[in-house]
Amino acid sequence: MGKILVTGGAGFIGSNFVHFLIGNTDSEVVVLDKLTYAGNPASLAGLPEERVSLVVGDVCDAETVDALVAGADAVVHYAAESHNDNSLAGPRPFVDTNILGTYTLIEAARRHGVRYHHISTDEVYGDLELDDPQRFTESTPYNPSSPYSSTKAGSDLLVRAWVRSFGLEATISNCSNNYGPYQHVEKFIPRQITNVIDGIRPRLYGTGLNVRDWIHANDHSSAVWTILNRGRIGETYLVGADGEKDNKSVVEAILALMGEDPQAYDHVADRPGHDLRYAIDSTKLRTELGWTPAYRDFDSGLAATIGWYRDNEDWWRPAKAATEAKYARSGQ
Template identity: 80%
Template sequence: MRKVLVTGGAGFIGSNFVHYLIENTDDHVTVLDKLTYAGNLASLEGLPEDRFTFVKGDIADASVVEPLVAASDVVVHYAAESHNDNSLHDPRPFLDTNIIGTFTLLEAVRKHGVRYHHISTDEVYGDLELDDPQRFTEHTPYNPSSPYSSTKAGSDLLVRAWVRSFGVRATISNCSNNYGPYQHVEKFIPRQITNVLTGERPKLYGAGLNVRDWIHANDHSSAVLTIVEKGVIGETYLIGADGEKDNKSVVELILTLTGNPADAYDHVVDRAGHDLRYAIDSTKLRTELGWQPRYQDFEAGLAATIDWYRANEAWWQPQKAATEAKYVAQGQ
């Protein structure tokens, strides 16, 4: 039985990965999570006690991290401060978690010789023009545009340096925007879904022309497991499912799928430094490691996600009022 330490495993994509491991492997999974506002123990309910352990702690605390790493065969590092709006309001937590936290984990895996996989984002590459035929590849230069994306870029570079300087057995993946169960209601898709479910009108930044490359969280999880098991040490792999959609189209599809007029939304002030377009070329992952996404129909995946939020109001409702109050205060 492989022992896997998942940092940030009570967050959105981390918790989806934990469920994926439990359902598709024989691994024992230990989750290390600080349980900030974005971490939710309810996302891990029902997991078998003989294969799952939860530890509350900070990835920047070496006294917590080191014994957990020493007892593990693999570390998969999801934990991050990850919301652009929050990083614009208060950048410091992003430095503490994304830079110092990653450093702390790297020192622990270096000391104990443990395999390490680093979860990152396509936002480290900046953005593309809406009409640019190119997509991000593993060779695209880094050009982050927010405190969030710049700290993620910095953490990626730390991993590369620890591989080259100290021989750490690490890989990196940069993924496009995820959607699916267990995503905090501050994020774009669950905010719009839960607005509709509570009788509120969805909110669209600016004209809604910004394009994101959407991937279902289960496809992200399967890609990460593929990289952990087959990836070449020191390599970076981009994860994407060819799901480019502009924000306006996503909002209109949510409204249509819930039986509402497609134009029943409000425009709100755009976010500062809002990236225009992200687009992932995952050819390397598909050709070299044989991975393929399962959820290639975005509309079907979005419909299933809406159904999950409709059936799990007890999970998201406690977060909703405070989240919307914050956005209202920001004019969004």
């Protein structure tokens, strides 16, 4: 694929995908990013300018989107409002970006006959009981529980309808929780890592027994590239690396890997509607398309992530104080 348009390519998962493309393909990449607080052009620093260009713009801007899609061989749509706490405090941006932005992109892709891949989340399926032996599959009914997950569910359904009604050449992937470089310090793992670096005790919602299925962002990127090249049009693929961990265990692992007492953290009030457990069954992706994750051991991926935040303080430091001030105002 000669030219790939990556929306949200200055954000966490999107920028990791851009780095993956530059390191593993010959593709040219155009990044469309609104550069909200979660988008950081520094995440693209050092990439070759002849292969990566950044367009600052909104996925809801039909004119900008149309011009960029017309010149692309494929679109990979990462751009999203994605923080659950923020969606509870102010849902409207989630409706705008996640639903209207997706509509704008798929209409442009339909007009120009461009291959489209839609990045989604396992949160559209709701949650599982902690002792439930089942995991999410591509046939699990949608049951979102927050403004974030409900707007992502809506965007998935738009893509499915455009495939069926208009012949859009599209695939969808629903991925489990990502961790790795370039993730904003408001998110769970980088917040704990940077707190420990700053000598601040990590904070854990509720009992900390909520379970997430973790995957390194590099593995997510390789899965998306596999689907983009070999996935069947109209299909959905779940992306996971068998990384189920409860939040308590993750915090304790971070502390231990950073040479601290694993019990040196505090519990804070749980957030409303906090899903209990996510768990991905990625059998379809692995058997049909032959994908496997590189980071099969969560602790090794977590250690590499801790090392990245230790070595790149200049990247995350500018956002840290404001993030902690926001959490302090809400008692978190």
